[in-house]
Amino acid sequence: MKSYVTHLECSASSESYPANKIHGLSNIGKPLLVRYDLEQIKYDLSKDNWCLNSEPGFWRYQALLPVSNKSSRISLGEVITPLIPLQKSATQIGGKAENIIVKDEGRLPTGSFKARGLALAVSMAHQFGLKHLAIPTNGNAGAALAAYAKQAQMKATVFCPDNTPEINVSEIQLQGADTYLVNGLINDCGKIVLEGTKKVGWFDVSTLKEPYRIEGKKTMGLELVEQMNWELPGAIIYPTGGGTGLIGMWKAFQELKALGWLTGNLPKMIAVQSTGCAPIVRAFDEGLDHAPFWEDAHTVASGIRVPAAIGDFLILEAIRESNGSALAVEDDHIIKIRDLIAKEDGLLLCPEGAATAAGYQLAIEQKIISSDEKVVLFNCATGLKYPMPKVIKKINKDDPINFEQFT
Numbered sequence: 001m002k003s004y005v006t007h008l009e010c011s012a013s014s015e016s017y018p019a020n021k022i023h024g025l026s027n028i029g030k031p032l033l034v035r036y037d038l039e040q041i042k043y044d045l046s047k048d049n050w051c052l053n054s055e056p057g058f059w060r061y062q063a064l065l066p067v068s069n070k071s072s073r074i075s076l077g078e079v080i081t082p083l084i085p086l087q088k089s090a091t092q093i094g095g096k097a098e099n100i101i102v103k104d105e106g107r108l109p110t111g112s113f114k115a116r117g118l119a120l121a122v123s124m125a126h127q128f129g130l131k132h133l134a135i136p137t138n139g140n141a142g143a144a145l146a147a148y149a150k151q152a153q154m155k156a157t158v159f160c161p162d163n164t165p166e167i168n169v170s171e172i173q174l175q176g177a178d179t180y181l182v183n184g185l186i187n188d189c190g191k192i193v194l195e196g197t198k199k200v201g202w203f204d205v206s207t208l209k210e211p212y213r214i215e216g217k218k219t220m221g222l223e224l225v226e227q228m229n230w231e232l233p234g235a236i237i238y239p240t241g242g243g244t245g246l247i248g249m250w251k252a253f254q255e256l257k258a259l260g261w262l263t264g265n266l267p268k269m270i271a272v273q274s275t276g277c278a279p280i281v282r283a284f285d286e287g288l289d290h291a292p293f294w295e296d297a298h299t300v301a302s303g304i305r306v307p308a309a310i311g312d313f314l315i316l317e318a319i320r321e322s323n324g325s326a327l328a329v330e331d332d333h334i335i336k337i338r339d340l341i342a343k344e345d346g347l348l349l350c351p352e353g354a355a356t357a358a359g360y361q362l363a364i365e366q367k368i369i370s371s372d373e374k375v376v377l378f379n380c381a382t383g384l385k386y387p388m389p390k391v392i393k394k395i396n397k398d399d400p401i402n403f404e405q406f407t
């Protein structure tokens with residue numbers, strides 16, 4: 001299987017690193033980015049045949065992915081996730097039916113888009129012969145790591161904040177990872193993982209601390225291009241925690257542009273966070289290049305409860321280069337919109353996905369986007385993993401039933 005990887009590059013200093021070695025962060029502690037021989041890809045492939053139709057899900061983008069040994073490709077049945085236009089709910093959040101399109105990532109293995117990143121990270125770890133991986137997680141990354149690591153017959157150790165949704169920690173444990181609850185936030189879990197790299201020798205697959213999760217998340221951008229037939233939307237609204245997805249999609253668009261296949265304007269990249277944890281939004285508003293730590297982070301959208309992101313400067317760069325924005329939404333707003341979209345359109349979003357719809361409403365109000373342009377919202381995980389309103393209406397089968405109530 002051909003790999004076009006030439007080298008890795010420090011995202012801050014552009015220093016080059018050999019691709020055939022195991023890497024974490026760069027020498028100056030910044031994320032490493034994978035670079036490809038785009039000239040050769042351009043020579044070998046074209047805009048019409050760059051996808052391998054025979055391969056499942058995102059593996060079809062092999063030319064722009066790093067795995068070179070097919071037996072190291074760890075797969076659990078990845079799919080191309082559908083684009084679902086909002087209908088009735090679209091007008092109620094200030095848009096037009098058909099123009100607000102949800103990319104439903106909940107259909108991926110382990111029920112979230114973390115599968116994309118961890119599939120690549122675990123595959124590369126397998127290719128390099130690593131045996132034991134560890135991760136700090138708010139839930140979905142841990143579940144994806146657990147599943148892919150087991151599929152690859154590797155050990156996984158997972159640390160979650162002790163208020164991570166119960167279903168997440170249970171699924172992680174059930175899929176074979178050694179799972180611990182920590183009385184702190186994800187960054188506290190991250191410190192334990194870091195210390196263990198020295199003391200236990202496990203490999204740290206934290207967001208952006210190894211180079212390949214971002215390559216997996218990049219496939220969201222590649223997939224959008226293919227699905228939308230090279231006509232990208234006016235904006236992409238993304239619930240931003242560590243920001244891998246936003247950075248990854250932006251990287252995908254740059255690569256396709258450099259190949260000369262993608263032309264025209266790129267989408268505005270709009271990051272959405274919760275008002276209870278909005279370090280990127282604050283840094284964007286204050287014109288900063290880095291985002292200081294957010295104290296007392298809290299939100300129902302646990303996937304974006306990330307008080308400090310190592311890729312903060314890359315997120316801010318992508319937002320600004322794309323003429324995008326960063327918006328904070330209230331938790332009540334998130335839940336109200338989740339309920340609205342489920343009730344009106346039959347589409348159950350996770351709170352993080354619903355946050356993008358709440359962000360859409362703000363972006364319309366603030367005239368950052370227009371209801372005439374197509375906008376893609378990311379529903380990053382299945383809504384089924386989160387608490388939902390209880391059913392309270394009851395029927396007693398032994399009493400006479402008033403059928404009028406059903407009309």
Ligand SMILES: *Cc1c(COP(=O)(O)O)cnc(C)c1O
Pocket residue numbers: 112114140141207239240241242243244245246303304350352353380381
């Ligand atoms: C991880 C996660 C996010 C944040 O994704 P990043 O790319 O790390 O910013 C958002 N929503 C859900 C459900 C997640 O699991």
